[in-house]
Amino acid sequence: MKLPLLIFSLLTGAMSAQDLPVLKSARVTLDLWPEGKMPGRATQEAQALHSPERMDAVRVTNVSRPTLSFYPAEGKDAPAMIVCPGGGYTWLTMDKEGTEIATWLNKHGISAFILKYRAPGNRDGALQDLQRALSLVRSRGAEWSVDPQCLGVIGFSAGGHLSARASNRFGQRAYAAVDDIDKQACRPDFAILVYPAYLDDGKGGLSPSLDVQADVPPTLIVHSEDDPGFVRGSKIYDAALTAAKRPHKFLLYPTGGHGYGLRSDRDAKAWPDAALTWLRSL
Secondary structure: OOHHHHHHHHHHHOOOOHOOOOOOOOOOEEEEEOOOOOOOOOOOOOOOOOOOOOOOOOOOOOOOOOEEEOOOOOOEEEEEEEEOOOOOOOOOOOOOHHHHHHHHHHOOOEEEEEEEOEOOOHHHHHHHHHHHHHHHHOOOOOOOOOEEEEEEEEEEEEHHHHHHHHHHHOOOOOOOOOHHEEEEEEEOEEEEEEEEOEEEEOOOOOOOOOOOOOOOEEEEEEEEEEOOOHHHHHHHHHHEEEEEEOOOEEEEOOOOOOOOOOOOHHHHHHHHHHHHHHHHHH
16 A cells, blocks of 8 residues: 555545455556657656655656556456546546556456656646557457457546547547557547647537547547536537537536546546446446
8 A cells, every 4th residue: 555545544534444445566667669769758857756646646747758557457358448547637646546546347257557747837748648558458368368459448537538548539640650669550449538728629519639520439428517627518518419420428427526537426437337337338
């Protein structure tokens, strides 16, 4: 158990011991890019924990060396998902929206790859990192017993926006190919967006970072009415996907708020089971 989460639990009683998942360790963590070939920019600050006074999760910032951590499920040719933690493109919530999600996916036969993408303030770099991660997993699918034709993305908050971008903006890679890995497709086969942020333009329209005229893969959107900062964007994206006749489903719960991961005690606590049912329907 991560120490900040343990301290938070002891001080507040917010989570009982039986509620905490037994987190797995990654089989391997890889650098996404060959030395000296990462496109775009990166912060020069040393990686650090962000907002240590908040004890409910482990958050990292100043990510200049993006990585991919592999959490394998049992079995051969397993479906897989790349997990994109949230944090407003300022930090990444690495346990609540990372390792806990990977452990949950593994429990249900899905291999997971946690993406630590560039931050802060680097949306273009984050998209490059996710596109590279999709191609990297496909290039090593046989080695990792992952089905390269059943590779999805799941993202939370800003990670949900990043996952939506990857499922819209795959037609033209966001960087020039650096090696043979980039010959592999960077389009996810499906996407789950959990309380995604930044899907609207702030004026009642769809964010210009998205393009529903693309061949958007099957998408599940999860949100709740009591997330006033971001639920409007999910409603607009749902309407845009409907108008474009793209396959998707929108789970809108009365309560849940924002940033709960698997820990909600309100209506949105139903989303993990609903998401599994949706995945099986594919």
